[in-house]
Amino acid sequence: MIFQVQPHEDYILVELLVKEANLAYADTFKQEMVKLIDRESKPYIISFKNVDYVDSSFLGALVSSLKYAISKHADIAVAYLNKDILNLFSLIRMDKVFKIHQTLPPQQPA
Template identity: 40%
Template sequence: MKINKAVHGEVMVITIEEKEANLSNSEQFKTQVIQEIAAGRHRLIISFIHVEYLDSSFLGALVAILKALLPYEGRLILSGMNGDIVNLFELTRLDKIFVLKENTDLALKEF
């Protein structure tokens, strides 16, 4: 999956560069991020600023990433989601599990 990685101190910002976060790229994205976690990146922001829609497969990938951070007491913040995607998190009540921020600047302030 096409992503952009930027490091801000101990925080890595991963920006998804595709419009669709779905079945076709969720497994690859999960692998890409879990490799970063294994390499020692435990403070992550994932930016959805370019993403138009997200499906259940990608939600599953995000849950797997959050679980992978648990042993390291890591932190994951999701940013830049559009109204449809925020609504999906609220519907599934995953907004109680994940930290959602409007943009990357606000997400960085959480660390």
């Protein structure tokens, strides 16, 4: 299982369970996100709390998922980026594309 899903009142939390968000998981992540979005068109927050690094393939899958989400009137934000991942987002200006939460918005699970 690449991530676990936890519905909240205003968003759906997608907590990545892999330490290495790389090309080994990119396609699966994209496919699973499409399934989720097809099921429920809500804002999603992807938590990188367990993730040590992200490579370009996984980043591409994240962008692809965002594009799909927007086409379905949903949205994707990210949370808990470590220093290296935050630097990566900033480097290629993904910080202009994704809303970045330091922590999760304070809400109770639905």
